[in-house]
Amino acid sequence: MTDIYIDADACPVRDETYRVAARLTVKVFVVSNGSRPIRQPGLSNVNMVLVGDSADAADDWITEHISAIDVCVTSDIPLASRCLKKGARAVSPTRKHWTPANIGNVSRRKSVGCLR
Numbered sequence: 855m856t857d858i859y860i861d862a863d864a865c866p867v868r869d870e871t872y873r874v875a876a877r878l879t880v881k882v883f884v885v886s887n888g889s890r891p892i893r894q895p896g897l898s899n900v901n902m903v904l905v906g907d908s909a910d911a912a913d914d915w916i917t918e919h920i921s922a923i924d925v926c927v928t929s930d931i932p933l934a935s936r937c938l939k940k941g942a943r944a945v946s947p948t949r950k951h952w953t954p955a956n957i958g959n960v961s962r963r964k965s966v967g968c969l970r
Contacts, residue, residue, distance in 0.1 A: 855880065859916045859937075861928035862886040867947045868895075871927060875899055883919070885912045931957060 858875055860868060862884045872895050875882045885903045886892050894902055905911040913933040920926055922941030928934050934944035934952040944952040 855923075857881045857883060857920075857924045859883045859885060859920050859924060859926045861912055861916060861926065861930055861933055862892055863889050863912065864929065865927060865947055867927065868892070872897060872900055883916075885915050887911050 858871060858880055860871055860882060862868060863886050865871075868884065871882060874880075876897055876899060880899065882897075882900045883903055884892060884900060885905060887905050887907050889907070892902065894900075903915060905915045913930065913936065916926060916928075916933065917936045917940065920937055920940055920942045924937075925943045925945060926934065926937040927945055927947060928937075929946050929948075931952075934946075935957050937944045938952060938954055938957065944957075946952065950956075
């Protein structure tokens with residue numbers, strides 16, 4: 855069964871994801887380092903995961919637990935790339951479906967922008 859992993863600290867679509875997951879009876883893992891308070895929705899299919907406060911702790915946890923049949927909701931391009939390498943699907947909060955082709959283009963543009 856597919857699970858949904860939310861990179862939660864900067865995710866504006868948590869509530870929408872909860873509603874979809876409840877309708878489809880899918881488990882959701884809301885992963886946060888606690889930098890922002892996140893309200894527990896009180897749904898049995900939603901699991902709140904609090905990780906350490908290091909910069910990549912949430913990304914590391916998601917990458918360790920996600921599998922090829924799962925979906926990650928993130929605007930974090932490096933995390934999306936890591937999920938794709940594990941065969942999982944990745945989507946941004948704006949519904950952009952990350953693929954190896956478009957993630958590489960975005961990464962290259964950001965790298966070039968840093969050189970300016």
